[in-house]
Amino acid sequence: xxxxxxxxVVARLDADRAxxxxxGVRKVVSLALVPEAQVGDYVVVHVGHAIGLIDAGEAExxxxxxxxxxxRRA
Amino acid sequence: xxxxxxxxxxxLAQRLAEKIAVAVQRGRRYSLMEFCGGHTHAIARxxxxxxxxxxVRMIHGPGCPVCVLPIGRIDQAIGLALEQRVxxxxxxxxxxxxxxxxxxxxxxxxxxxxxxxxxxxxxALETARRNPQREVVFFAIGFETxxxxxxxxxxxxxAEGLKNFSVLCCHVLTPSAITHILESxxxxxxxxxxxxGFVGPAHVSIVIGSGPYEHFAEEYAKxxxxxxxxxxxxxxxxxxxxxxxxxxxxxxxxxxARAVTREGNLAxxxxxxxxxxxxxxxxxxxxxxxxxxxxxxxxxxxxxxAEQRFGLQYRGVPDHKQCECGAIxxxxxxxxxxxxxxxxxxxxxxxxxxxxxxxxACAAHYSYGRFRDIPVVSA
Amino acid sequence: xxxxxxxxxxxxxxxxxxxxxxxGGRASAQLIxxxxxxxxxxxxxxxxxxGAALDWPAGxxxxxxxxxxxxxxxxxPGGDIGCLxxxxxxxxxxxMGATPLYLSASFVLEEGFALADLxxxxxxxxxxAREAGVAIVTGDTKVVEQGKGDGVFIATTxxxxxPPGRDIGGARARPGDVVLVSxxxxxxxxxxxxLRESLDFETTIVSDTxxxxxxxxxxxxxxxxxxxxxxxxPTRGGxxxxxxxxxxxxxxxxxxxEAAIPVQPQVxxxxxxxxxxPLDIANEGKLVAIVDPAHAEAALAALRAHPLGAASARxxxxxxxxxxxxxxxxxxxxxxxxxxxxxxPLPRIC
Numbered sequence: 001x002x003x004x005x006x007x008x009v010v011a012r013l014d015a016d017r018a019x020x021x022x023x024g025v026r027k028v029v030s031l032a033l034v035p036e037a038q039v040g041d042y043v044v045v046h047v048g049h050a051i052g053l054i055d056a057g058e059a060e061x062x063x064x065x066x067x068x069x070x071x072r073r074a
Numbered sequence: 075x076x077x078x079x080x081x082x083x084x085x086l087a088q089r090l091a092e093k094i095a096v097a098v099q100r101g102r103r104y105s106l107m108e109f110c111g112g113h114t115h116a117i118a119r120x121x122x123x124x125x126x127x128x129x130v131r132m133i134h135g136p137g138c139p140v141c142v143l144p145i146g147r148i149d150q151a152i153g154l155a156l157e158q159r160v161x162x163x164x165x166x167x168x169x170x171x172x173x174x175x176x177x178x179x180x181x182x183x184x185x186x187x188x189x190x191x192x193x194x195x196x197x198a199l200e201t202a203r204r205n206p207q208r209e210v211v212f213f214a215i216g217f218e219t220x221x222x223x224x225x226x227x228x229x230x231x232x233a234e235g236l237k238n239f240s241v242l243c244c245h246v247l248t249p250s251a252i253t254h255i256l257e258s259x260x261x262x263x264x265x266x267x268x269x270x271g272f273v274g275p276a277h278v279s280i281v282i283g284s285g286p287y288e289h290f291a292e293e294y295a296k297x298x299x300x301x302x303x304x305x306x307x308x309x310x311x312x313x314x315x316x317x318x319x320x321x322x323x324x325x326x327x328x329x330x331a332r333a334v335t336r337e338g339n340l341a342x343x344x345x346x347x348x349x350x351x352x353x354x355x356x357x358x359x360x361x362x363x364x365x366x367x368x369x370x371x372x373x374x375x376x377x378x379x380a381e382q383r384f385g386l387q388y389r390g391v392p393d394h395k396q397c398e399c400g401a402i403x404x405x406x407x408x409x410x411x412x413x414x415x416x417x418x419x420x421x422x423x424x425x426x427x428x429x430x431x432x433x434x435a436c437a438a439h440y441s442y443g444r445f446r447d448i449p450v451v452s453a
Numbered sequence: 454x455x456x457x458x459x460x461x462x463x464x465x466x467x468x469x470x471x472x473x474x475x476x477g478g479r480a481s482a483q484l485i486x487x488x489x490x491x492x493x494x495x496x497x498x499x500x501x502x503x504g505a506a507l508d509w510p511a512g513x514x515x516x517x518x519x520x521x522x523x524x525x526x527x528x529x530p531g532g533d534i535g536c537l538x539x540x541x542x543x544x545x546x547x548x549m550g551a552t553p554l555y556l557s558a559s560f561v562l563e564e565g566f567a568l569a570d571l572x573x574x575x576x577x578x579x580x581x582a583r584e585a586g587v588a589i590v591t592g593d594t595k596v597v598e599q600g601k602g603d604g605v606f607i608a609t610t611x612x613x614x615x616p617p618g619r620d621i622g623g624a625r626a627r628p629g630d631v632v633l634v635s636x637x638x639x640x641x642x643x644x645x646x647x648l649r650e651s652l653d654f655e656t657t658i659v660s661d662t663x664x665x666x667x668x669x670x671x672x673x674x675x676x677x678x679x680x681x682x683x684x685x686x687p688t689r690g691g692x693x694x695x696x697x698x699x700x701x702x703x704x705x706x707x708x709x710x711e712a713a714i715p716v717q718p719q720v721x722x723x724x725x726x727x728x729x730x731p732l733d734i735a736n737e738g739k740l741v742a743i744v745d746p747a748h749a750e751a752a753l754a755a756l757r758a759h760p761l762g763a764a765s766a767r768x769x770x771x772x773x774x775x776x777x778x779x780x781x782x783x784x785x786x787x788x789x790x791x792x793x794x795x796x797x798p799l800p801r802i803c
Contacts, residue, residue, distance in 0.1 A: 002112060002219035002277035003728045003802055004303075006077040006333075023075040023722025026655040030196065033222050033342045042077055044280055044333055045726075047165070047802050048194030049223045051342060052280035052333050054077055059332040066086045066306050068093075075722055084786045091786075121787020166799035193652050193727075193800055220802060305785050421792075432728075432801070442789040 004046035006054050009039050020045060077332070081304030082120075090309040091125040097316045098129045105131050105268050106315050107405050109252060110275040111138030111433025112303045118442035120305040130312060133268075133405035134435035136251055136361065137275055139216045139244075140167045141403065141427040141434045144359040145391040147244050148173035150381075151213045154242065155179070155187035158384055161205060162189045163198035164213040171430045174391055195227040202231070202239035211380045214241045219277040221245045221369065222342040225349040228371065228378050240380040243370055246356065248278050249286050250367035254358075255404055256294050269405060271315040273308065274300035276330050283338025287326045295324040302330040349375055357390050359427050360400030399426035402435050409436040416440060463487045468568040475562065475596030484594060488572060492579040493558075497590035505590035507555055510614055518545035519610040527570065527604050530644050531659030532737075534607055535574035536581035540664045540737060541688070542611035543585045547666040548684040548740065550621040550673060551613035556582065558592040558609050563602030574605065585664035587611070618678065623702035625682035630771040631749035632707060633742045635668060635756050636661070636764040638692050639720040642734030642798075647723065652800060654726065656719050663738030668759045675755030676748040683743035686736065690794045693732040695741055696779045697793035706774025709781040709791065713768045727800035732791060734798065743771060 007020035007027075018031050020043065027045075034050040037043050043050035098104065108114060114134045117123060123132065136142050148171050155162040162179070169180045169191060183189040188208075192198050198212035214224045224241060231239045252272065274287055279300045287298045297318035301311035311329045318325060328334055349372060356368030371379040380386065393399060397419070398412035409415045409428070419425040421437055428434035432441065463483060473480035490498050497505035509515070520541040527534045539556065546553040558578065562571070582589050640661040647656050665686065673681060683703075687695040692714070700707055716731045724731050738761060744752045749767065756762035769781075779791045 002110075002217060002275070004219065004277045004280075005075070005725055008076070022726055024656070024719040025722040025726060027653065027726070030223075030226070032226055033339060033345070035341065044277065046219055046277060047223050048196055049226075051219060051222065051277065052339055055332050059077055062302075062307075062310070062329065062332055063080055063086075066083075066090060066310055075718075075725065078725070082785060084784055087786050119783070119789060120785040121783045121789045122785075124787045125785075165802045167801045169799055191799065193802075216802065441792040 002046055004044045004051065006042045007045050009037050009041050009043060012039060018050070020050075078304065081302065081306045083306065086306055087125060087309060090306065090313060094130065094309065094313050094316060095127045097313060097320065098127050099320055103129055103131065104316055104319055105133055105270050106273060106312060107133040107135045107255075107269045107271075108273040108308070109135040109137040109248070110273070110278070111141065111431065112276060113273055113301065113308055114138070114435060114438050115433050116303055116305050116308055118438035121442070122305055122308060123443065125309065126312060130316065134402070134438070135255065135405060136358070136403035137217070137248065138431050138433040139220070139246060140171060140431040141399070142246065142251070142358045142360065143168065143171065143215055143244060143427065144357045145173050145393070146357065146389050147242075148179065149389065149391065150386050151211075151242060152177055152179060152182045152187065153386075154211050154380065154384060155189050156182050156185065158209070159188070160209040160211045161201055162187065162211055162213060163192045163201055164189065165193075165215065166191050167431060168213060168215060170424070171427060172424055195223045199227045199230060199236075199239060202236055203234075206238060208238060210239050212239070212241045213244070215244045217246060217248050217275070217278050218281045218346075221346050221350065222281060222339075225345045228349050228375055229345070231378055232375065240378045240383045241371065242380040243350070245350065245369040246358065247367050247369070248275055248282070249289070250364055251358065251361070252290055254361055254364045254367070256290065256296070269296065270319050271297040271299070273311045273315065274298045274326075276301060276303045276307070276333070279330065279334045279338070281339050281342045284326055284328045284334055284336050285338070291324045291326050297324045297327070299327045300330050300334055302333065357388075359393070360403040394425050397426040399428045399436075402428050409439040412436070463568060465568050465572045470562045470564060470566040470568065470571065470596055472564055472596050472598070475594055481594060488575055489592060489594075492575045493582065493589040495588040495590060497588065503591075505555070507590065512617060514615040514617065516546050516549045516551035516613045516615045517610065518542055518549075519608065520545060522607045522609070523603065524645070525603055526648055527574065529648060529660055531641075532662040533574055533577050534605065535577035537662050537737060538607040538609045539578050539581035539585060539587070540662050542609040543587055543664045543666055544686045544740075546611045546613035547669040548621070548686055549613070549615060550619045550669070550681070550684065551615040552670070553585065553587050553611050553613040553666050556587050556589045556609050556611045558589050558607060560592070560594045561602055561606040562594065562596045563604055564596055564599040566604050571605065581664065585666055621681055621684050623683055623685065623699045626699055626703035626705050626743045626771045627682065628705060628771055628773040629746050630682055630743045631746050631767055632696070632709065632769040632771065633744060633749070633753055633756065634692065634714065634766055634768055635665075635740045635742070635762040636738075637715045637717045637720065638687070638736060638739065639716060639724065639731035639734035641737040642691070643720045643723045645735075646727070652727065654723060656723055658717065658719050658723070661736060661738035663761055665738065665740055665761065668740070668756065668761045671759050672742065672752060672755045676744065676751050680745040680748040681742055681752065682745065684740055686740050688737060689735050691731070691733040691735060692741065693730070693779070693791045694793040696791065697777075699741075699743065700777040700779050703771070704775075704777065706772050706777055707769055707779045708772050709769035709779065711781050711784045713766050715764050715766050728802070729798050729800060733794050746770075
């Protein structure tokens, strides 16, 4: 549900809006719900609005978790 | 696409599949409900069913706001467009949902209704600004993820003093739906719901946080793992749930830690609380009336409430007698259990909501998975 | 004293189409004489008749195809309704393995349509026809009242020469055949969607609209007659619909390899953003070729050697399947069915 994608903030246009980049496609979205987002941050975009910030550190940790070598014995 | 592609890596998928296969205890079955339509879609689109061991069964939950939208609400939207001649602004998802009188919003459009598809609530507002002499109604559907944008446009409309804009509010709440499933008729009949754990919604949780799920884990002793929408996220969540079930734990774990925190998005929660309040009851397709499960506009915003503005009454409309959507949404039947599946009811001619939305269990199975129902002989 | 037969020339910069232009009288003739005929110029048109008498090579069969074009907006990155109208019909004829020679063009114009835009479209059609080596030999113009058209609708019919014995068609795919595509999927559809007001995204994707008869000729010349079983251009409904159509016609199934299907990163991103699948999105300058496995390598090399086929790829194979499923091994390691579109792809929120 709730189709939403992580996109990079490329430029802040005014207090409420920013241009984001997803795989080379650019779009203007509202930052009203994530006012603290800065250029370079990744935000999760849903229906033209940023709804949350991506934590780069957590993303790394999650990927590392997937790649963990030893499976726990059941 | 960063933060997307890495979470779709096929090699890591194999590794996770192996880990799940090892974690599964001999002779034990695991029934896990992915609540969210986005997870249903990911499972179908990436063919995840094949990567999970047979002992793990994924049950598709009701987390698709289009699937649970009752016929009566679509009728209201169609009525506004056809009879009241408003400009009805709606997300694309609702356009093909079948309603009364063999109509849908798309079919109503063919009959002259001014139905306009929008990508965002802001577009609906813009339509109102550009058509000051027409009434514009925004058909606001969606779970907690989609609600904050609606709240923002209502506030914006008020700030601009717009006189021709209103919202038909059908926003629904996730935790209520989960509770309802856990307390459904089957539970009373069998003593327990046949679900061992939940894969929690990704984007709803960005907004509401992981906190609200702690209640289920405690009250119903069912583990919840909040998962992102990419296929690796889903597999990792399955692994974490299997381990919890094995250990006899019932905790809330957050696999989607890169976007979800315990408190969620406070700015979003604040704006929603400002504009909306709980409805006493709201009909969910397939689940019947669920108390305190949906939102309506608070009195200060009454001018923007389409139900009040147009004096709308709600008329519940029962589903087709043989439609099993309700049971499917509760996870107690599969699409293939429904007599109508694949014959009368297809994506081309959907009878029930599970078939209309690509997130619905039936549509997902039909479009992506039905080949598994029939043995195929390869060349 | 008035000059006999003096007719004020069309104002192609500021003039507009009016009901007279479709009435069949002097104004209609003027539109032909001053706009269509000079642009499309060829011996048949110069005769000035209602029909065109054409030479036809003895012993050759004739392939005919027709297409209506209603694209909106009329002008888009990479092309316009004019060149699209030429390419579409040229391609349909070429997909039969025929050499397209002649087109007809029928215009339904909306009253008030700017002559400058019409001139631009006509110029684009003329250039597309010249490049494809076809002549637009006959046509028609009608005008409808304002509000009853979308600027302009164009219908083109094309005829081409089919050598005897050639039988390329949707019913000819057999288990074991190889499935090739001539390039990236979804470009045209995404280019059009990016212009839709409410979707409003910026992309450098341009429509891939192109005439494919040269590419087809090169392909057919590189392999023995009969090695190419099916040719089809995946237009509306995208690759998914086209492959399902062929599967149904031939009574077979297919197995595709998702990782092998070429899609530009921005097309993929735009589709993600809107909740669409690149396989469902229209292409206007690409083809699907289903070929005898013994000649698949040669076919692929021939496609890649042509500028319009540089990104050609082998994407899967035909298999026996009484249920005619088009299946796909996903990048992820799972498997799913690629179903065909039920209705227009609508962007979704969930």
